[in-house]
Amino acid sequence: VDWLGSWGEPVELLVREQGHDEPIAIARFEAGEAGSLCFRVGAPGTLYVSELRPLAAAGGAGWSRTLHVLAPFPKAWRSHQRVCFTCLSPSVTITLDELHALARPIDCGPAIDRGFGLELELLSVPADTDAGHFSKVAELHALLNEAERVALAAPDAQLATLVRQIRRWQVSLDPACLPFPLPTATLLLPRMRAMGALSDEDALLMLSSRQRTTPTEYKSALPPHELCFSSAEPEKVREGPRESGSVREGPRKSGSILGTPLKSRPCARAEIALGLRLISKLGVSAPSVSESGCECNTSLHVHVNVRSPHARGRLLSAREILAVFLSWVRFDAVTMRFCRSWCWADRWASPLFATGSEFHFSERPLHRGESAHLERAAANDIPAFFQFAHKCCNEELDGLGGEEERVARLFGEGGSKLGKYCSLNLLPLRLFGTLEFRRQHASTDETLIARWAHFCVAFVETFAAEDLLEPYLKVGAEEGLMKLKTEQRLATVDELMLRLGARVPPDLPAFLLACGCGPHVADCPEAESF
Numbered sequence: 001v002d003w004l005g006s007w008g009e010p011v012e013l014l015v016r017e018q019g020h021d022e023p024i025a026i027a028r029f030e031a032g033e034a035g036s037l038c039f040r041v042g043a044p045g046t047l048y049v050s051e052l053r054p055l056a057a058a059g060g061a062g063w064s065r066t067l068h069v070l071a072p073f074p075k076a077w078r079s080h081q082r083v084c085f086t087c088l089s090p091s092v093t094i095t096l097d098e099l100h101a102l103a104r105p106i107d108c109g110p111a112i113d114r115g116f117g118l119e120l121e122l123l124s125v126p127a128d129t130d131a132g133h134f135s136k137v138a139e140l141h142a143l144l145n146e147a148e149r150v151a152l153a154a155p156d157a158q159l160a161t162l163v164r165q166i167r168r169w170q171v172s173l174d175p176a177c178l179p180f181p182l183p184t185a186t187l188l189l190p191r192m193r194a195m196g197a198l199s200d201e202d203a204l205l206m207l208s209s210r211q212r213t214t215p216t217e218y219k220s221a222l223p224p225h226e227l228c229f230s231s232a233e234p235e236k237v238r239e240g241p242r243e244s245g246s247v248r249e250g251p252r253k254s255g256s257i258l259g260t261p262l263k264s265r266p267c268a269r270a271e272i273a274l275g276l277r278l279i280s281k282l283g284v285s286a287p288s289v290s291e292s293g294c295e296c297n298t299s300l301h302v303h304v305n306v307r308s309p310h311a312r313g314r315l316l317s318a319r320e321i322l323a324v325f326l327s328w329v330r331f332d333a334v335t336m337r338f339c340r341s342w343c344w345a346d347r348w349a350s351p352l353f354a355t356g357s358e359f360h361f362s363e364r365p366l367h368r369g370e371s372a373h374l375e376r377a378a379a380n381d382i383p384a385f386f387q388f389a390h391k392c393c394n395e396e397l398d399g400l401g402g403e404e405e406r407v408a409r410l411f412g413e414g415g416s417k418l419g420k421y422c423s424l425n426l427l428p429l430r431l432f433g434t435l436e437f438r439r440q441h442a443s444t445d446e447t448l449i450a451r452w453a454h455f456c457v458a459f460v461e462t463f464a465a466e467d468l469l470e471p472y473l474k475v476g477a478e479e480g481l482m483k484l485k486t487e488q489r490l491a492t493v494d495e496l497m498l499r500l501g502a503r504v505p506p507d508l509p510a511f512l513l514a515c516g517c518g519p520h521v522a523d524c525p526e527a528e529s530f
Helices: 096-102 136-153 157-166 182-187 189-194 200-208 268-280 318-330 332-338 382-395 403-411 446-463 466-473 477-490 493-503 508-523
Strands: 011-017 025-029 047-054 065-070 115-124 170-173 214-219 236-239 248-251 300-305 434-437
Touching: 096 136, 096 268, 115 268, 115 446, 136 157, 136 170, 136 268, 157 268, 182 189, 182 200, 189 200, 268 446, 300 446, 318 332, 318 382, 318 403, 318 434, 318 446, 318 466, 318 477, 332 477, 332 493, 332 508, 382 403, 382 466, 382 477, 434 446, 446 493, 446 508, 466 477, 493 508
Parallel strands: none
Antiparallel strands: 011 025, 011 047, 047 065, 115 214, 115 300, 170 214, 236 248, 300 434
């Protein structure tokens, strides 16, 4: 770690491993002396927190500068991944036995009565124009028509209802979805041959060229038909802190799934299972790392309802939403390990470091720190947001007329400067009443998608409590921010799972860590196990 600059006082540079308080390396420098420190790293991808501070502040408050650094990855990891197309020839035929198998629910955790939505970016093989399908939308509708026909012929009304619900999903083009880098495409050629590619040249074009694929985004249904891990229909919508009862109650807006009452709506376990398995029949892939080597080509975003009365779930107060957000910041370095390594410093879902922004959107991933233009640093500047939120909660919110005004003041354009491209995006609160969890790589594995979505919903349900704000807001802003910084540096997977408790299955961390880091470790002989 190198720090170049002139300091008017003696300073020390120390390095800690994420989750540990004791420094593993310390160096001290005189005033005006540039600092450099070398230390031995652990397993590839281990996160370290380096801090530069004046010697006078070693035992207390004072200025500091922080940089998060990763133990180097073997070069082979850049393009080493095993995510290919599910098939090369789209199929819109299906049997009843296959339909039942595809609709088998995914076991992802206990029921939670809160609505959510999925946005999944995938690369699709070209539509089968010989069969009369000139777009992926037409192709998906043809497959759903056949699935509904088979279900009604059985007859199986429940299965037909599930197919009709998936018909509400949206399919669109997303130019941000990029194909595989050429080195990765070359590694995947044997897989493409085994799947029946016409030639290596054609396979490379399909993997690495925009001309032979369709960048596609699949979105689950909007409210009131959104996904939910509970199939029971609540009688009332409640708003307000959980400990003080409801502030506003009334009947939830009614809806139907093509004539079927919402109280018998499918559970997300089955809907995600069938929806993604049907999509896989059309030939899709989830390209991993971009040509630059450090960004996601395709991603998964989960929108969890917190404010919309048209979707499932108790409406959260402004302070409860803030409690969820600060809790996510606290565990930001933990949740990044639940996704692939190229998501850890992705500018499209940047980490939320409590110590401050370390790069901005316009910087190239492998050349960060070389730009002097910090005009977009506020887009993921947690210290600036914390200072504003602390002042707003202590001086302004109670004087506002209602919860909508409080949410608008705390998270609206007049206050928060946080941008869209954060691991947890607050901007959808204004339009959709949702929190958008942007940190997850795309996948064709329906189990990973369902279990990650369940984790996001459980996170909201667990941390939506105003009393969690007291340690940060009942003290001065600087002291509250220092507490958040320390808690983020010391956060661990075990601590997070302890807080989530019975809302998530006990094997969740092992499953997510294996999905995020396991394939690298298993496939790359140079790597050590995390």
